[in-house]
Amino acid sequence: MKDFFEWFCERNIVPSAVFINGSQVQANQLFTDQTIKKSTDFQTILSDLVKESINNLEKTISVPLTKCGIWKNLSCLSVKSKGSIYSLLIFAPNQVLVKYVDIILKNQAISPIIIVNQKMEILFCNKPHIIKANESNSEFWKKLASIIEKAFLSQSTNQGEVEVDGKTLRVIAIPMNNDAVVVLREITAEVMAEKRYKELKTMGTRLSLLEEIVDILGREKTDLKKIGKVIYEKVNEIIPIDTFYLILIEGEELNIEYGINQEKEISGLKISRGYRGFSNYVIDKKEMIYIPNSKTVRIDPYKPKSLIKGETKYIWSYVGIPLNVDGQIVGAVSFQKKSINAFSESHLAVFELVAKEISVGLKVKMLFDELDNERNKYRKIAITDPLTGCYTRYYFTEYFDRFQGIIERKGGTISLIMIDVDRFKTINDKYGHIVGDKVLREIGQTLTKCVRKMDLVVRYGGDEFLIMLSDTDKSKAKRIANRLAKRVSEIIIPELDEQITISFGISVYDGSKSLEDVLKIADRTMYKQKRRGAR
Structure with missing residues (x-):
């Protein structure tokens, strides 16, 4: 039995101590923490309880503690074995508190919390002054009881307000079968400034924060820096943090997509994967870590x-959480505060949920990136001629529309040069289509190199090209066309033993005619030149 008592004590599950023949021989840390600052009277209670237990072997003896704490009773069990009496003394937890601990933790430390049964008997209360108010302020308790009774009747959450000691409290009564969990939250003016922080620990705030983050991730599907910045700001409104990193793995480096370190932005900073900081630990071990004191x-x-x-x-509290997308660790998110034990269990739960939402957002981003890549791939096919690399006629129409509206509103001109390759059919017939394709490819590349980036070179038809020159008058366009003709005539193709020449026609769009009419003018001018040269 001694071994069992010692084993149980060492587990540190509840505050406990082992006695042999009335003398303490072992105590766990929880027991020491609970008793070290207790009064002499309390020590006497412990001693008397052990003595009473020894006189009542194999029977659990208990003395009550308080309804306003975690530990409801002191309990002792004594057993005689091999001529000695072994006693196990424990602090027994409040069973009602354990039953509703989830709800209580979500509202920890912010407000008075009461658990009552349907007879309005207080089973648990975390604020002793509420019990005193029940005893001394019948009007307060009458109003409070009325709100709770309505919750029991409807079997749904009921809310109301009560006044006590000059303060207004919002009462939230949550029925749980035969009991009710009652949260009282102060809503007077002096505490409203801390409203957002306190909302963290009232029910529903986690969901509210996550809804905002989901909305951010929905709106900003690709800009990770912007996503990180907004998430930092939203989290910092509720849980003050000094440092925040959103990190993604890029090969052998970690890239801080968005980082803020003591008000200094460090976005874009790269960290080697061999760098033995905590972020690499989180990614290497694939697990969340909370370090309440970076010095120890x-x-x-x-x-x-x-x-x-x-x-x-400085001494830091550090939280690091891996970002997991479909079972693969793609990065990490970190929340840090320049103090010891800065984060509660409630904070950690929020950080973990935020990280999960970021992971979901990253998955969505990857899908969108994939779709964008596919869209860009097909768009490039749609707007780029595969043989010459010039833009297609389809893209020219789309591109021209942008300038057309500007010219009609603000004025200006666009010069269009229609180009036709001379004797191209003869070249094709004489040298074959492979050489003909080389001729078109070389002409397309030459035209593209000889104009500005803002200008557009289009493969308009089989052997026709169109050049769109923005903000260019006719005389300048003619000089450009002559220069292009000269450059084309200098093209050398080994399989071709004749010079390549082109004919061109120029027209100007100024908004007075339709695009179709302007193109017809350029086309007619080109064919006039072609006939004059018998090309």
Whole structure:
């Protein structure tokens, strides 16, 4: 039995101590923490309880503690074995508190929380002054009871307001079968400034924050820097943090897509995968980590590293969470505060949920990137002639429309040069289509090299090209056309033993005629030149 008692004590599940013949021989850390600051009277209670237990072997003896704490009773069990009496003393938890601990944790430390049964008996209360108010302020308790009773009747959450000690409290009563969890939140003016922070720990705030983040990820599907910045700002409104990183793996490096370190932005900073900081630990181990004190943690070979000068001279609380997309770790997100034990369990839960939403957002981003790549691929096919690399007639129409509206509103001109390859049919017939294709390819590349980036070179038909020159009058367009004709005549194709020449016609669009009419003018002018040269 001694071994069992010692084993249970060492598990550190609840505060416990082992006694042999009335003398303490072992206590776990929880027990020490609970008793070290207790009064002499409390120590006497412990001693008397062990004595009473020894006198009542194999029977659990308990003394009550308080309804306003985690530990409801002190309990002791004594057993005689091999001539000695072994006693196990434990702090027994409040069973009602354990039953509703999930709801209580979501509202921790912000507001008074009461658990009552249908007879309006207080089963648990985290604020002693509420019990005193029940005893001394019948009007307060009457209003409170009325709100709770309505929740029991409807079996749904009921809300109302009560006044106590000059303060207004919002009451949220949540029925849970035969009991009700009641949260009282102060809503007077002096606490409204901290409203957003306190909302974190009231029910529903996590969902609200996540809804905002989901909305951000929905609107900003590709701009990770913008996504990171907005997420940092939203989280920081509710949970103050000094440093935030959104990191993605890029080969042998980590890229900080968005980073803020003590008000200094460090987006774009790259970290080697061999750099033994905590972010690499999170990614290597594929697990969330919370370090409440960066000065005392030991996870060799990983250690705190400075991304900005002097960072490691401070004590930090660090949270790092891997970003998992379809089972693959693609990066990490980090939340840090320049203090010890800066984050509660509630904070950690929020950080973890935020990281999960970022992972979902990254998956969506990857899908959109894939779709964009496919769209760009097919768009390039649609707008680019595969033989010459020039733009297609389809794209010319789309591109021209942008300038047409500007010219009609603000004035200006666009010169169009229609070009036809001389004797192209003869070249094709004499040298074959492979050589003919080379001629068209070389002409397309030459025309593209000889105009401005803002100008457009279009393969308009079989052996016809069209050049669109924005903000160019007719005389300048003619000089450009002559220069292009000269450059084309200098093209050398080994299989071709004759000079390549082109004919061209020029027309100007100024908004007074339709595009179709202007193109017809250029086409007629080109064929006049072609006839004059008998080409």
